[in-house]
Amino acid sequence: MKLIIAYINPFKLDEIRDALSEAGVTGLSAGNIQGFGRQAGHTETYRGAEYEVTFVPKVRVEVLVDDSLAPAVISTIEETARTGSIGDGKIAVVPVEEVVRIRTGERGRDAL
Amino acid sequence: MDTGDTAWVLTSSALVLLMTPGLALFYGGMVRGKNVLAMLMKNFVAMGIVTVTWVMVGYSLAFGPSIGDAGILGDLSYFGLDGVSSDSTEIHGGTVPDLLVMVFQMMFAIITPALIAGAVAERMKFSAWVIFIAVWSIVCYAPMAHWVWAGGFVGGDLGAVDFAGGLVVHINAGVAALALVLALGPRLGWRREAIRPHALPLTVLGAGILWFGWFGFNAGSALAANGLAANAFVTTQIAAGVAAATWAIMEAVRHGKPTTLGFASGAVAGLVAITPAAGFVGPIGAIVIGIAAGVVCYLALQVKFALNFDDSLDVVAVHLVGGIIGALLVGVFADASINGVDGLLYGEPAQLARQAASIGIAIGYSFVVSYALAMVLKTTIGLRVSEAEERGGLDLALHDEQSYAFVE
Numbered sequence: 001m002k003l004i005i006a007y008i009n010p011f012k013l014d015e016i017r018d019a020l021s022e023a024g025v026t027g028l029s030a031g032n033i034q035g036f037g038r039q040a041g042h043t044e045t046y047r048g049a050e051y052e053v054t055f056v057p058k059v060r061v062e063v064l065v066d067d068s069l070a071p072a073v074i075s076t077i078e079e080t081a082r083t084g085s086i087g088d089g090k091i092a093v094v095p096v097e098e099v100v101r102i103r104t105g106e107r108g109r110d111a112l
Numbered sequence: 113m114d115t116g117d118t119a120w121v122l123t124s125s126a127l128v129l130l131m132t133p134g135l136a137l138f139y140g141g142m143v144r145g146k147n148v149l150a151m152l153m154k155n156f157v158a159m160g161i162v163t164v165t166w167v168m169v170g171y172s173l174a175f176g177p178s179i180g181d182a183g184i185l186g187d188l189s190y191f192g193l194d195g196v197s198s199d200s201t202e203i204h205g206g207t208v209p210d211l212l213v214m215v216f217q218m219m220f221a222i223i224t225p226a227l228i229a230g231a232v233a234e235r236m237k238f239s240a241w242v243i244f245i246a247v248w249s250i251v252c253y254a255p256m257a258h259w260v261w262a263g264g265f266v267g268g269d270l271g272a273v274d275f276a277g278g279l280v281v282h283i284n285a286g287v288a289a290l291a292l293v294l295a296l297g298p299r300l301g302w303r304r305e306a307i308r309p310h311a312l313p314l315t316v317l318g319a320g321i322l323w324f325g326w327f328g329f330n331a332g333s334a335l336a337a338n339g340l341a342a343n344a345f346v347t348t349q350i351a352a353g354v355a356a357a358t359w360a361i362m363e364a365v366r367h368g369k370p371t372t373l374g375f376a377s378g379a380v381a382g383l384v385a386i387t388p389a390a391g392f393v394g395p396i397g398a399i400v401i402g403i404a405a406g407v408v409c410y411l412a413l414q415v416k417f418a419l420n421f422d423d424s425l426d427v428v429a430v431h432l433v434g435g436i437i438g439a440l441l442v443g444v445f446a447d448a449s450i451n452g453v454d455g456l457l458y459g460e461p462a463q464l465a466r467q468a469a470s471i472g473i474a475i476g477y478s479f480v481v482s483y484a485l486a487m488v489l490k491t492t493i494g495l496r497v498s499e500a501e502e503r504g505g506l507d508l509a510l511h512d513e514q515s516y517a518f519v520e
Contacts (some may be wrong), residue, residue: 044308045425046142047377048413051306085281 001096001112002070006061007035007089008081013059019064019080023072024110028063039087058089064099066109113200117336120515121208121216124332126478127325128219130157132226132323133324137378141314142373144307146505147234148314148515152230154241161242162222165249167193170221171214173212173250174257175203183265184259188365190214206335216332217261222254224281230425231289234307235299235496238510240489248288248374252481256280256474271455271463271472273446274342275332277473278388278439278490286432287475288482289423295486296495298422300502302398314449325353326383329487343389343450348383351390354399355382358406374410381409384434389442397445404437438469 008016013030020028034055040055064074074091082088101111122468140148154167162170169191176186190196197203197210225245232241259266260274267274271407274280301307309315312511358431359378360370372513390434392400412429416422423429441448443464489495496502501509508514 037447045363045371046309046373048363048367048410049417051305051308054405 001099001109002064002065002067003076003094003096004063004073004077005092005094006063006067006077006081007033007058008061008077009083010057012058012081013061016061016080019075019076023076025050025063025109026067026071028061030059030061033058033060037090039088047049056087061067064112066112079111113209113335117207117338118209118212120337120341121332121335122213124214124328125219127215127328128216128223128332129159129325129408131322131325131329132156132223134318134343135229136228136318137314138318138376139315139425140323141311141318142230142309143233144505145310145516146514148310148507149513150238150506150510151229152240153234153511154232155226157238157242158226158229158245160224161246162225162249163218165219165246166214166221168362170249170254171196171217173254174217174221175214177260178258179263179266179404183259183263184270185255186262194343196285204335208335214334215411216335217257220277220281220329221257223251224253224285225249225288227281227285227427228289228292231293231423231427232296233299234425234506235502236292236296237497239497240493242494243493244292244485244489248482251485252288252478253280253284256284256306256477260297260470260475266470266473270466270473272449272466272468273392273442273463274388274439274470275391275442275451276330276387278435278442279470280487282384282387283439283474284430284437284478286428286430289427290421290432291479291482292419292486292495293428295424295483295490296422298493299424300499303417309373316372316376319379322400323383326352327388330387334391337473338450340377340391343394346395347390347393348386350395350398351382351386351405352379353382355379355385355406355409358382358403359410361411362407376425378406378410381405381430381434383440384407384431385441388435388438389445389496392442392446392451392455394445394447394450395514397441397447400445401438401441402494404441405434408437409434439467439471440464442481471473487512 017039039056044053099111140151140268140282143151172188172190175188176189179187180186203210203211203328260280266272331341331345356375356379360375364370381407381473382402385401409429412433444451446457448454456464497509
């Protein structure tokens with residue numbers, strides 16, 4: 001099993017969710033985060049005082065999948081999230097030792 | 113007694129009261145999320161404290177018979193509202209009940225110390241704040257109201273005019289804000305960390321409520337439902353709209369983009385500046401006052417950086433500077449056909465001199481009293497929360513609450 005973590009542009013979330021559903025993914029988690037990478041921040045101005053904001057808002061998507069589905073999920077996110085501009089994000093893949101479905105107590109692949 | 117006048121002043125009193133919660137939102141949106149409740153509370157609490165001080169002694173010191181006819185301070189004839197009539201008498205010389213004038217004036221006495229709260233945001237102790245505004249409403253606000261509005265030496269002997277509170281409310285609060293900030297010192301991280309507003313929609317809503325309530329403040333100050341009230345209503349709207357647009361244009365020119373915070377701030381600056389003049393000037397005067405407020409108050413934002421004092425939410429730039437603009441320009445644009453007083457443009461340059469003198473008096477008195485009071489509190493109970501409390505946020509430190517909890 002794999003945990004696939006994708007850092008993406010916030011406006012890509014809906015598109016990625018739909019594409020992943022089509023690819024057979026049955027669930028994911030997403031959250032608002034802030035980070036920095038090669039993409040520069042921006043300037044905010046409040047009553048004439050300028051502030052350099054070096055963190056950029058992004059969305060982190062986490063998907064738990066079976067090994068067999070992982071390559072399809074990775075390429076789906078990669079293709080859907082790409083705009084070709086700086087700030088498209090990154091995908092990380094982490095091996096997962098155990099998954100538990102809390103309601104039923106199922107373990108491993110059954111819990112996915 | 114006139115029922116129409118009474119109905120309008122009753123309504124205006126409620127409008128002015130609403131300005132204090134409006135001000136709370138205006139300020140609350142500009143602080144960080146960990147300090148928003150403490151900011152709202154510093155405003156709201158004035159509605160409790162000053163109600164009591166005004167009823168017990170404030171009203172009497174301001175509007176009671178002048179001690180020794182000196183025009184310095186009222187006596188305690190109306191202690192605890194003793195003998196304040198529910199009919200209109202010669203005391204206020206108008207057509208609405210004395211009791212109604214008392215409560216209308218109470219709303220002004222409430223919002224004035226609340227205005228100061230923006231300067232001390234994100235670091236002042238609640239206990240010190242409560243004592244400060246209770247004492248300040250008695251020793252600083254009430255005497256100045258007496259001098260200007262109750263036949264005291266500024267409004268009477270000197271002959272300066274202040275229609276709805278340029279001196280008594282805005283200059284007074286702006287100077288007190290400066291005095292408190294000097295005693296308090298800057299917030300941790302000021303000028304080194306990005307201390308940004310956390311919820312500007314609250315600020316814009318607050319500015320809207322202030323604008324709405326200000327019609328009670330200014331047009332209500334006619335103390336009648338008449339042409340003078342209509343004049344004040346119209347000049348108030350003009351100055352607010354013009355100043356908001358002017359401020360936004362200044363931003364667009366200097367930074368490339370107008371901001372919502374700037375437009376809201378400009379509206380408030382225009383409302384402040386027209387306050388002393390609303391019942392003395394016409395539409396052209398209001399336009400010029402609005403432009404002056406938009407330009408000068410905007411530029412005045414830089415003063416705190418040049419002189420290095422952390423007036424957190426710019427009470428000095430908006431209320432002190434805006435108040436001075438209005439109190440001076442009423443001496444230029446006042447037209448006797450509106451309310452019996454001419455300014456420089458209508459052949460009475462002495463009125464401008466009277467206005468300048470009244471501004472000097474208000475600044476001097478307010479600074480000395482406010483700074484002394486601040487220093488007494490600083491050396492006794494202390495003005496600031498601890499460094500750890502300031503880092504963790506005043507909402508938890510002062511009130512055991514949070515605005516935006518992590519769990520639902």
